[in-house]
Amino acid sequence: MTSSRNPPHAERPLRIVVVNTIVDHAVHTDLALAAQVQRGNALRIGLLEAGYDIIASLPADLYLPERIAQLQPDLIIIDAESDARDVLEHIVIATRDERRPIVLFTEDGATASIDAAMAAGVSAYIVAGLQSERIAPVLNVALSRFRQEEKLRAELDDTRHKLADRKVVERAKGLLMTHHGLTEEQAYQRLRSMAMNKKLKLAEIAQRIIDVEDLLG
Template sequence: MSRHLRIVLVHPPRESDASLRAAALQAGLAEAGYQLVASLPADIHLPERIAQLQPDMIIADAESDARDVLEHIVVATRDERRPIVMFTEDDKTSSMEAALEAGVSAYIVAGLQPERIKPVLNVALARFRKEQKLLHELADTKHKLAERKVIDRAKGVLMARHGISEDQAYQRLRTMAMNKNLKLAEVAQRLLDVEDLLG
């Protein structure tokens, strides 16, 4: 599966595609069987080019100006997250922390040996997938908590208006939801909307 990844290589704008580092990276990717779809400079056109190419992974080749390259990549992947692997000579802790904070899946310092590329990409991909799964689970949990609050508020309205117990209020909401073929939270939200309108 990982060998069919469509990869975009991003390099500093001052560097030509033919730089030694870019050439070594391209050779390592080809040797490992990966498909390099483009080698692009980190400039203002990067977001548009990445949107057109729709790569599965981005590899950043930043010899010393890792932060500049990273800024362009972050902007380019803001709307659609992708695994990002950064090969750099910048070993400053602050640069590494900034890269990881920005969403880089792997930050490799002075590690451009072709035989290391495949394991590094595999680890980066696994880490990215795990992070995405956790983010989805977190979003799902937040959504469920928000729904629970809406349902609890709606139960409170019914209890206050009709002088009924919490269980009875919940049963009324359930019955309304089943009759209207809606989710419990949707019925609860509608009830709250009506309550707000009526004051």
């Protein structure tokens, strides 16, 4: 039964998908399997006690991207006993078009594994720390980091778009100056007037002028 106590940062419980590594019973001892079950129980207890909503527990297989796209979770948790490279490959595919915070709990503390996970978009990489009382604080930090990264990403994209638009406008101004003998200010004012008349952005009208020039050669 899910706790009614919601996380302090959300108006509703976060919808969480837990991704588990596929256990190879041929190579795992009974002791290792028991330890993995214990880890999984600790994870679920911590999530439920913190008021999170576990909407699915999925294996890391080829169908994972499709299932995540269908479920649309707010956050993805990976429970991986050791090397999680295969899991991360599926997660990267699943979150390629719509980024989501990802938290990885694992026993693998190798630097190469950590670097690979962070490069893949993992928001938090927790080694040997899957105690139920730690779940909520870890997720809060991961969510905060994810939001900051998304804000920086949006700001960077906005800057790139502005620079691209500026280049387009500058080229269109140059064409008007060359073909109509205008000064730079006159070319800019003509672009501005055309944009207003057409109810388009300055960069859009500038791109139309460039397209016509390219078409006519």
